[in-house]
Amino acid sequence: DVKVTQSSRYLVKRTGEKVFLECVQDMDHENMFWYRQDPGLGLRLIYFSYDVKMKEKGDIPEGYSVSREKKERFSLILESASTNQTSMYLCASRSGALSYEQYFGPGTRLTVT
Amino acid sequence: RKEVEQDPGPFNVPEGATVAFNCTYSNSASQSFFWYRQDCRKEPKLLMSVYSSGNEDGRFTAQLNRASQYISLLIRDSKLSDSATYLCVVNINNFNKFYFGSGTKLNVKP
Numbered sequence: 461d462v463k464v465t466q467s468s469r470y471l472v473k474r475t476g477e478k479v480f481l482e483c484v485q486d487m488d489h490e491n492m493f494w495y496r497q498d499p500g501l502g503l504r505l506i507y508f509s510y511d512v513k514m515k516e517k518g519d520i521p522e523g524y525s526v527s528r529e530k531k532e533r534f535s536l537i538l539e540s541a542s543t544n545q546t547s548m549y550l551c552a553s554r555s556g557a558l559s560y561e562q563y564f565g566p567g568t569r570l571t572v573t
Numbered sequence: 574r575k576e577v578e579q580d581p582g583p584f585n586v587p588e589g590a591t592v593a594f595n596c597t598y599s600n601s602a603s604q605s606f607f608w609y610r611q612d613c614r615k616e617p618k619l620l621m622s623v624y625s626s627g628n629e630d631g632r633f634t635a636q637l638n639r640a641s642q643y644i645s646l647l648i649r650d651s652k653l654s655d656s657a658t659y660l661c662v663v664n665i666n667n668f669n670k671f672y673f674g675s676g677t678k679l680n681v682k683p
Contacts, residue, residue: 491669502577502660502675503617510669518670550616560605560664562671564616 463487464565466551472571479538481568483551491554492534493562494518494526496547503550509534541572574599577663579674587682590651594677596661597643605664606637606644610657611676617660620646651681 467482485492491510495503495518505518507526515526523545527535534553538545548569552562579596586592598606606623621628623635623644634647648655661674 493669495673500581500675503673505670508669516669554669560607560622560671561619562617564618566616 464551464553464563466549466565466568468568469566470569470571472573473538473541474573475542477538477541477572479541479570479572481536481538481549481551481570483534483536483553483565484532485534485553485563486532487553487555487563488531489553489555489563490531491556492528493552493554494524494534494536495550495552496520497550497567498547506536541570543572546570546572575674576600576665576672577661577674579659579661579677581675581677583678583680585680585682586651588651588653590681591647591649592651592679593645593647594659594661594679595643595645596674596677597641598661598663598672599642600663600665601639601642603642603663603665606635607662607664607671608633608635608644608646609660609662609673611660612657617673620659648679651679653681653683655679656681 493508494506509528525537551565608620609617610620611617627636632649636645658676
């Protein structure tokens, strides 16, 4: 079974803090994603990566950056957290060209106060 | 305008009922379509892909109507365990860009 893990289930940070969310997958998938999920808005893509050190912006990249130094690990960074970044953050991975299925981690509920 | 629109529900149905959800998408270049299921406080999981000719997996049937730009999910003989939020997902012309609807909540009651 594919396993995607996220470093924290719940996180509370203060406005202006730098926040790191870590995601690890154990199935050697090339593609990894960061989404945020908000009520009424569904999942929105922040960034994705298709290879080590490669990244592309999704639909809402403002205020976020990412890092992929190893194939199995994809990090989301909030350089200076703001209250409007309070959300559920979901990481996902997908194998190569033959499969569209995304496997999601359990999510991190981030609250910025 | 959102790429993918769903009725948020909730749909409250008794066990054994048949229930159907629709989802509309705005981009005619959309290429691939999926239904994911998300249980309360859990991550989404792929339920089924939606093929042009329609497809069935046990009690679940998915249909695609390209002319009207909607996909549907039909659940027959509903079980209590079907209670969840069903997310419609569309892939346009980028292999890694997926657009999610906000989900339709289903409550199956005894």
